[in-house]
Amino acid sequence: MTEADIRRLIAAERSEMAALLRELSADQWDAPTLCEGWRVREVVAHLTMPYRYSTPRFLFELAKSRGRFNPMSDRLARQDAAALTADELVATLEANVNHPWKPPGGGYEGALSHDVIHGLDITVGLGLDRQVPAERLSVVLGGLSPKHLKYFGVDLTGTELRADDLDWTYGSGRPVSGSAQDLLLTVCGRTLPAGRLRTS
Known part of the structure; x- marks a missing residue:
């Protein structure tokens, strides 16, 4: 994929998440996500941090x-979750669907991964049936490496992850199957609701 292709996927993911967030109730904004200790509002505050903080402020x-x-x-x-309203947080996301932010060393693929993973933290945490398009998941999963497992503290020794809705496997050993997005969350060290993964 070209850089322009990846940026198109990023803009689509941000636009769709902003639309979803606009429909959430006040209770849902205060509900827990898969990010331990963070409610929806903390996750969205984190997602929008790169657009609200200049480099000098970040440093x-x-x-x-x-x-x-x-x-x-x-x-x-x-x-920021305490200082900004839900409407302000969503408006920031809406205004920055084409923002060129990239995580250090991660490129635009890293930016897409950041948006997809935290979007799943929200939707899976809330029990919403949102499916990330396969094109986006393929890019994110294709960029996984041992350093990501180390960062998230995940040990997949003796395990092979097998997506049942995408042509993707990772690792070797005892097969663990599930949707591509659930396996992505597993690699990121998230605790999934019971019954979403299968072992052979």
Whole structure:
């Protein structure tokens, strides 16, 4: 895929998520997601952080957290979720569907992964039946590597993940099957609702 193709997929994912978020109730905004300790509003605050923080501000906040990204990310998500309304958070996402943000070292594929994974944190956490289009999942799954497993603290030794709705496998050993998006969440260390994966 070309860079323009990936950016098209990013814009589509952000647009669809913004439309979905517009339909959520107040209770759903305060419901838990698959991101441990984060409600929907914290996840959306995190998703929109790159559009709201300049590079100097980001570096300042990172320094406040002694260079530790995860503690900084958690602190800012909670802070911004408390300061911004649901409408303000969605409006920020809507205004930035074509924003050129890329995670350091991740390229536009990394930006797509960021949006897809956190979108699933929300929809699966809420029990919504949203299916991420196969074209987007293929890009995200195709970019997985051992370093991602290490980052998320996931050990797949002796396990082969097999998507039953996409031509994708990862690892070797005892087969674990499920939808491509559920397997993606597994790789990211998320705890899925019971019964979504099958072992052979």
